[in-house]
């Protein structure tokens with residue numbers, strides 16, 4: 073399809089490129105998206121400094137981090153399926169024949185010589201594989217025997233000395249022909265649970281997996297363990313690989329949900345001829361609508377049970393077992409997985425701790441939306457990767473400021489801070505975004521499209537649709553294992569960001585200061601994405617700046633840091649992404665940088681009404697995790713997944729190491745807020761007219777003033793109580809959250825749940841425990857936003873000003889009039905707006921001074 077230049081520019085901007093770069097590229101190369109991308113990625117862009125992974129980003133040095141150089145024989149092409157690069161090379165060759173970027177490409181790497189065919193069959197060459205008779209009676213007859221054989225497989229194939237207890241449990245469930253749901257932490261070794269059955273029985277294992285990149289990663293690893301495997305995506309497949317798979321030529325078949333549904337008949341034939349040992353559904357949380365990464369195609373996998381059960385296929389003695397595996401499923405999601413997949417009522421749930429003792433969690437406040445924060449927030453990272461940390465520390469800082477000057481995006485965004493910063497009250501903002509979300513993505517502004525997000529990923533995240541991996545010969549094994557001398561390296565970092573644009577901007581910034589960084593988001597060319605993966609695996613990159621599109625299930629040992637730069641959408645997503653760190657068991661850092669001064673908003677995505685409510689609930693849990701100052705972070709995370717961690721703590725998170733803040737007595741404030749809320753409800757339930765609406769014309773404002781909105785209560789307190797006149801809204805918001813958690817107040821409108829409590833109602837418990845006369849101390853830990861609101865140098869006074877206007881009808885009327893005439897008010901520069909050193913302080917802070 074021919075695109076106009078405007079359309080190409082739009083597409084590039086959607087991918088996360090700067091508009092200026094896109095315009096220049098189109099001007100230079102014409103209306104070809106591919107060429108334009110190539111043009112920008114090769115570094116011709118106006119803003120300079122950014123060289124993504126396709127050009128290897130070696131802005132400081134061309135020396136690779138990996139110690140092993142590829143031998144010359146590596147590229148000779150004489151060995152079949154010998155390497156990842158060979159594999160890719162064949163793709164490139166194909167592409168040269170006229171494939172345009174983004175189209176699925178078929179990977180074929182082996183010829184069909186007789187010798188090679190011999191190497192495929194029989195499927196399982198393990199001398200000690202289990203016979204059907206041995207397995208027939210489940211583990212009762214053979215329990216010690218199968219464990220011995222598994223041990224031998226582990227040692228000989230995987231170089232592992234023993235099974236973990238959850239792996240043993242999952243395997244014995246499978247041996248007993250039962251379905252199994254395996255819930256185990258990221259990096260704990262779930263893959264082995266479905267890989268071993270193939271080697272043990274000589275039958276085939278079919279693994280359903282959500283992404284090509286993940287399937288590829290696993291196949292490559294298997295080939296190193298001398299296990300043949302293939303992957304089948306959903307694009308245009310090479311019939312030969314599919315045919316070979318259906319003829320039992322690979323021990324493990326990785327397949328995406330779309331394709332497995334299409335292949336039911338051939339798979340039934342395969343079950344009859346070779347036997348299928350197991351259907352494994354990896355990343356099974358994708359099945360659930362209530363999970364964080366729902367894929368509608370996963371829901372269709374119930375066809376597996378229907379079509380591979382003994383009652384339907386006479387040659388089967390038992391239903392082919394289903395094993396579903398995930399690291400992030402809440403109790404609700406676990407139930408949904410079992411039901412949706414039509415797993416048996418006797419499904420065994422193998423549950424291990426979600427706790428990862430080597431992950432060090434922390435939360436830091438940052439205005440992440442603004443590029444002006446990068447220099448401060450990434451300085452440590454820059455220092456870490458600078459070659460001569462100590463001597464070059466200062467130099468790098470200078471480079472970073474220099475590059476801010478050169479790359480106009482930094483200061484451009486910084487200038488905008490005051491225009492967008494607290495321009496609208498949070499309720500308005502949330503409503504606005506809620507409407508956007510509910511409009512199914514229609515009518516999004518251009519600005520919003522520019523900030524497009526990766527909320528849903530298709531399976532085909534790379535420019536390969538399928539591939540085969542044969543057992544890698546011994547002599548090649550060593551040279552293809554990427555160098556991972558973790559101790560010698562600083563390790564790798566993944567920075568997760570909410571939007572595509574941020575992924576490009578931050579990668580650009582980091583490259584500008586000399587780091588080997590690359591952007592990764594689903595709209596970048598698939599070829600680039602594959603290259604980033606490869607460079608990441610080969611330790612040629614230091615930092616990958618990615619949206620959620622990167623890394624699910626990828627097993628890379630030396631990821632030392634996961635930075636979330638901006639709020640994640642759920643704790644499930646957060647824990648899944650954080651779990652990509654420290655898979656070698658060594659200490660790894662997981663830092664969440666988030667704007668703690670305002671509640672996060674949902675990213676645009678197509679959701680039903682129910683899903684929207686659920687999405688808000690998940691976001692709200694995430695927000696509360698960020699606001700927490702007193703509980704061990706690992707404890708919050710694992711308890712979120714239903715694990716009992718009550719008496720434990722991690723001892724390494726920021727809360728455990730720094731300790732909680734000093735408790736404060738909020739008795740007076742809690743009583744006061746509760747009284748104001750109760751008074752409102754008494755007034756409105758009585759004969760009196762609804763609450764005065766100040767005669768304002770704007771229907772939305774009218775609606776708010778008639779509802780028990782927190783901001784309204786705050787303004788009433790300010791009106792009535794001189795002592796709290798200057799107390800920041802953030803402080804009250806934090807208190808309201810604490811009161812809600814204690815069950816003193818609750819959301820009035822259950823259908824309209826947002827991230828923060830909005831329309832408040834008193835509860836029975838509040839009535840009992842917040843008596844106005846009661847002056848018994850009520851000690852609480854102030855939350856992160858409350859603490860920030862008390863900082864003297866805090867410059868964000870928008871809420872309190874806004875509150876004043878709300879309280880004073882005259883000010884409010886004038887403000888609204890002004891707004892109607894001129895919708896977006898240009899605010900004064902920050903300096904003039906900042907409060908004096910101690911002008912607006914909460915009373916108990918003032919008394920401390």
Ligand SMILES: Nc1ncnc2c1ncn2[C@@H]1O[C@H](COP(=O)(O)OP(=O)(O)OP(=O)(O)O)[C@@H](O)[C@H]1O
Pocket residue numbers: 232233234235236239256257258259260261262263264398399624625626627651655
């Ligand atoms: N019994 C074991 N002993 C030692 N190491 C093991 C064992 N089982 C698996 N491993 C190793 O653990 C690492 C992680 O395995 P795997 O990729 O299967 O994790 P996972 O549980 O699937 O994680 P994710 O949830 O992120 O997909 C692998 O490198 C594997 O070799």
Ligand SMILES: [Mg+2]
Pocket residue numbers: 262263354625
């Ligand atoms: Mg996995």
